[in-house]
Amino acid sequence: MNGKSSRRRQLLQFRWKEYGLGYLFMLPWMIGFVAFVAFPIGWSLWNSFNQVFITSEGFKYTWVGLDNFRRMLIENNAYPIILLTYLQEVLLIIPLILIFSFVVSLLLNEKFPGRGWMRALFFLPVIFATGQVIMELFVQGAGELPFMEQYNLDVILRQYFSETTASMLLGVLGKAVIILWYSGVQILIFIAGFQTIPKTVYEAVRVDGASPWESFWKITFPGMLPFIGLNAVYTIVDLFTFPFNPVLEIVRSNMFSPTTGYGYASAMAWLYFAIILLLLGLTLWLTYRATKGRGELR
Numbered sequence: 001m002n003g004k005s006s007r008r009r010q011l012l013q014f015r016w017k018e019y020g021l022g023y024l025f026m027l028p029w030m031i032g033f034v035a036f037v038a039f040p041i042g043w044s045l046w047n048s049f050n051q052v053f054i055t056s057e058g059f060k061y062t063w064v065g066l067d068n069f070r071r072m073l074i075e076n077n078a079y080p081i082i083l084l085t086y087l088q089e090v091l092l093i094i095p096l097i098l099i100f101s102f103v104v105s106l107l108l109n110e111k112f113p114g115r116g117w118m119r120a121l122f123f124l125p126v127i128f129a130t131g132q133v134i135m136e137l138f139v140q141g142a143g144e145l146p147f148m149e150q151y152n153l154d155v156i157l158r159q160y161f162s163e164t165t166a167s168m169l170l171g172v173l174g175k176a177v178i179i180l181w182y183s184g185v186q187i188l189i190f191i192a193g194f195q196t197i198p199k200t201v202y203e204a205v206r207v208d209g210a211s212p213w214e215s216f217w218k219i220t221f222p223g224m225l226p227f228i229g230l231n232a233v234y235t236i237v238d239l240f241t242f243p244f245n246p247v248l249e250i251v252r253s254n255m256f257s258p259t260t261g262y263g264y265a266s267a268m269a270w271l272y273f274a275i276i277l278l279l280l281g282l283t284l285w286l287t288y289r290a291t292k293g294r295g296e297l298r
Contacts (some may be wrong), residue, residue, distance in 0.1 A: 047266035054261075061263075068267035079268060082246050085167075088277065090239050094178065097235050098228065101183040105190035119191070127183035182238060186231040193227035194220075229287025233280055240276050247272055 048069070051062040072079055108119050153173065157166040197219065205215050241248075251272070255265035 002190045044266045044269060047263045048270050050263045052262040059262075064263070068264050069271070072264065072267050072271065079247075079250055082250055083272065083275075086245065086247050090236075093239060094232065094235050097179050097183050097186060098113075098231055099229065100179055101186035102190055102224075102228070103192065104183065108187065109191055109194045119187075122187050123184040125181040175269045179240075183237070184240075185234060189227055189231055189234070192223065193224050216274075225289065225290045229283060229290070232283045232287070236276065236279050236283065 032172055046063075049063065049065055051064050053062070055058040103121060108115060108122070152168070157169055161169065162290070201219055202215060205219060210218070247268075251265050251268045254260040254268060257264075
């Protein structure tokens, strides 16, 4: 027993000498994570199972179990509709952003005069259109497309599609500017991904007589699958935290309502968070399955 405890102590000393300095460097981050991330998340989860009242003495908690979730899904007709509507819009916008950024990055990866300036031009919205800036731009109407009113697209879409489909399409068209503004990081990641594909592979298939179309589907697209998955994850997180997100607006309004409060709003937020985690998990799983057979994921 003494021999085992001595060896265990020596192993711990060895590991501390090897990794102790790294742990010390990580200590400020771990303290910050616990204080500013882990604790608020845990407190929010606790609130979702309670009815929270703000009194003169502070917060008062009354355990209600899953009652907040039941009220949110059954009694509240607005939240499930807003959540599903926004989810449908996001599921349409995400592929559009990925396709747009992929095509633009293909063009910007080619050699032509002024390529550096064009890359900077597509990345500029990421710098300027953030936070309060993008909110002010949308308030001033900069996020709307003028041709929608000029050509009466509202009337045309409602004439040929159902009310739900037309509203969804109009919502996506109304956010067409977002597709441009929210594609800068994705374009940058795709351009970096193109650099990882060796030029010698393209030269080899060109010697074998493969056309550019064939080389794209046999080399470029398979090689870019991990970066497509990465951009999909980034886009999901980016859009679900969009400043004009109607789901976050209704969560905030219920948080400060005297009839609902923090507990009810926390239940709303956790359902929203669960949907985001589900989409992220599905995206990572599809990326893993798509890249596993080609040996891209290690």
